[in-house]
Amino acid sequence: MGTVTLKGNAIKTIGELPEVGTKAPDFTLVKTDLSQISLADFKGNKLVLNIFPSVDTGTCAQSVRRFNQEASKLEHTKVLCISSDLPFAQNRFCGAEGLEDVVMLSDYATSKFGKDYGLEMISGPLFNLHSRVVIVVDSEGVITYTEQVPEIVDEPNYDKALQALQDSK
Structure with missing residues (x-):
């Protein structure tokens, strides 16, 4: 069992x-069109x-914007933004923001x-929602980096995640 905080309170x-x-x-x-997708569908790509x-x-939205900006610069890389939000909300958000370089997925x-x-x-x-986490997976499906952000309202360490992505196969 792990522990994170929300405004200093342990969760x-x-x-x-x-x-x-x-x-x-x-x-x-x-996916936002209500179809299903699995990890195997991204075979051969690096993943964030x-x-x-x-x-x-606000923090979640900013992480999607930031990774969208960075993803557009990288070849053979997909950014999967994963939450328990309904696919309709995810689709609405990306449409309103004009985000096209991330894949929104719902749990x-x-x-x-x-x-x-x-x-x-x-x-x-x-309770029952996801904590803030970034995981980098190389093109062979091996995890090369993880970060569980200790304080939920804080943003992830984008630089470390992107460096891990560039260093992986």
């Missing part, structure tokens, strides 16, 4: 993040898993992703 997560050097656990998530509680909060249907990746919050006011 427990369901487990620990997958370890660097291990294969990323498979997942099936829902930008995971957060809700796109309707609303099963919450399995949050559990399998050990990042679902199991206490506090954001």
